[in-house]
Amino acid sequence: xxxxxxxxxxWKMNLDYNESKELIQNIASSEDDFNSxxxxxxxxxxxxxxxxxxxxxxxxxxxxxxxxxxxxxxxFTGETSPTxxxxxxxxxxxxxxxxxxxxxxxxxELLAKKxxxxxxxxxxxxxxxxxxxxxxxxxxxxEFVMRQIEESLFSLSPQDLSKVVxxxxxxxxxxxxxTATAEQAQEIHHLIxxxxxxxxxxKTANSMSILYGGSMKPDNARELLAQKDIDGxxxxxxxxxxxxxxxxxxxxxx
Ligand code: 13P
Numbered sequence: 001x002x003x004x005x006x007x008x009x010x011w012k013m014n015l016d017y018n019e020s021k022e023l024i025q026n027i028a029s030s031e032d033d034f035n036s037x038x039x040x041x042x043x044x045x046x047x048x049x050x051x052x053x054x055x056x057x058x059x060x061x062x063x064x065x066x067x068x069x070x071x072x073x074x075x076f077t078g079e080t081s082p083t084x085x086x087x088x089x090x091x092x093x094x095x096x097x098x099x100x101x102x103x104x105x106x107x108x109e110l111l112a113k114k115x116x117x118x119x120x121x122x123x124x125x126x127x128x129x130x131x132x133x134x135x136x137x138x139x140x141x142x143e144f145v146m147r148q149i150e151e152s153l154f155s156l157s158p159q160d161l162s163k164v165v166x167x168x169x170x171x172x173x174x175x176x177x178x179t180a181t182a183e184q185a186q187e188i189h190h191l192i193x194x195x196x197x198x199x200x201x202x203k204t205a206n207s208m209s210i211l212y213g214g215s216m217k218p219d220n221a222r223e224l225l226a227q228k229d230i231d232g233x234x235x236x237x238x239x240x241x242x243x244x245x246x247x248x249x250x251x252x253x254x
Contacts, residue, residue, distance in 0.1 A: 046067070063090050068085055068118065094128060098171045167212070
């Protein structure tokens, strides 16, 4: 179970360069406050990755990117390729965050391509899924999340799938202060793992990290992280504060 613990901070489009640098320095210098059994990953804005890679050089904190394109080079103005990210020391990349699905109309097929492109250069994709409030209330949320998983991940080989991290982020819990209850989150995490086990085998399913995201804070992290199928967190707002981020990382039960 230990190898599955990941605490990740998605900074989104927050903080300017100086503010971001201060935060990353705070996180790096308080390494002892973080859970040494968990992989700690930060996802700052793209332009800062290169400098932050240097700052984290002697540290166990890993660097992630919030987005990438599907091609490795070419005439794609404004995009960043997996190869370019790799050359900056990036270890993880978010794929399919609900904000990208919503505002940038990213669909199943594009997300599947991004995942393959990242795996080719050995960057771990963190595949985000989750339903909106309307879907939750219409009671087809389980089918909805399973479809997101099947459409973007199920064409991978078992070896490749086992390298992917999944983050279940119910959209109604993102940035709203309204966290899913531990039971609501565990229900979906368990379904995801079972669904993967059905097609790819128990070994693959059990080796994968499934993170919860959506208003995770120090005061609710312990209950969420105590659930059998919740291996870690993808944290937005609370990851902008080094102390809160560290506290969440130490909220695993013994
Ligand atoms: P909040 O923790 O701010 O709800 O954001 C969650 C999220 O979207 C992480 O990717």
